[in-house]
Amino acid sequence: xxxxxxxxxxxxxxxxxxxxxxxxxxxxxxxxxxxxxxxxxxxxxxxxxxxxxxxxxxxxxxxxxxxxxxxxxxxxxxxxxxxxxxxxxxxxxxxxxxxxxxxxxxxxxxxxxxxxxxxxxxxxxxxxxxxxxxxxx
Numbered sequence: 449x450x451x452x453x454x455x456x457x458x459x460x461x462x463x464x465x466x467x468x469x470x471x472x473x474x475x476x477x478x479x480x481x482x483x484x485x486x487x488x489x490x491x492x493x494x495x496x497x498x499x500x501x502x503x504x505x506x507x508x509x510x511x512x513x514x515x516x517x518x519x520x521x522x523x524x525x526x527x528x529x530x531x532x533x534x535x536x537x538x539x540x541x542x543x544x545x546x547x548x549x550x551x552x553x554x555x556x557x558x559x560x561x562x563x564x565x566x567x568x569x570x571x572x573x574x575x576x577x578x579x580x581x582x583x584x585x
Contacts, residue, residue, distance in 0.1 A: 461488040464579055467510035468494045469501040469527065470543070471519050475567065479514060479543070482572050489575070498522030505531055510538060512579065517544035517551065517564075528559040541565055541578055 466489055470476040476494055483489045493508040495501035498519045505513075513531060517524040528540045541563040542555050555561035565574055576582045 461581055464489050464511045465492045465509060466490065466575075467492060467501060467505070467508050467513045469496075469498065469513065469515045469519065469524070470494075471496045471516060475516075479570065482570070483575065486572055486575070488581075496520075498524065498527035501527055502530055505534065512539045512541070512575075514541055514543050514565075514575075517542045517546060517555075525555055525559050525561075528555065528561050532560045536560070539578065543567055543570055 466483055468476055468479050468483070468491060470479060473496075476496070480491050480494060483491050492510055493501075493504050495504060496519075499521050501513070501515070502522070513528070515524045515528055519527065522530075524542050524544070528542065531538055531540060540559070540561050542551070542561050543565045544551065545567045552564040555564050563574075563578055573582065
């Protein structure tokens with residue numbers, strides 16, 4: 449009765465390399481713990497500042513960067529711009545406690561950020577949607 453068929457158009461999951469950039473240790477741990485629940489995600493680097501993330505970016509080779517907006521030193525938006533300048537194909541999502549519509553618009557226009565995710569609603573489901581593995585329905 450509950451038979452499901454898998455469409456051949458389903459996106460094939462390949463291991464996705466993720467960099468987490470978050471200055472709050474407890475939230476960083478929560479992000480990493482959540483991400484490790486997905487077998488196709490590998491956290492390749494965790495940074496606590498934009499400067500640290502930029503230094504490690506080329507060597508870590510992430511496919512997706514989850515980037516806090518408010519960081520010490522270089523903020524998340526500037527960090528995103530610099531990452532996208534180095535690698536336009538990298539997916540970047542800002543994760544922030546400040547869920548402002550204006551921030552989302554600016555982030556998308558100025559830094560080609562694919563999404564702004566409020567920290568209060570971060571989930572593995574949301575990451576899967578960003579990667580195109582599942583769609584909102």
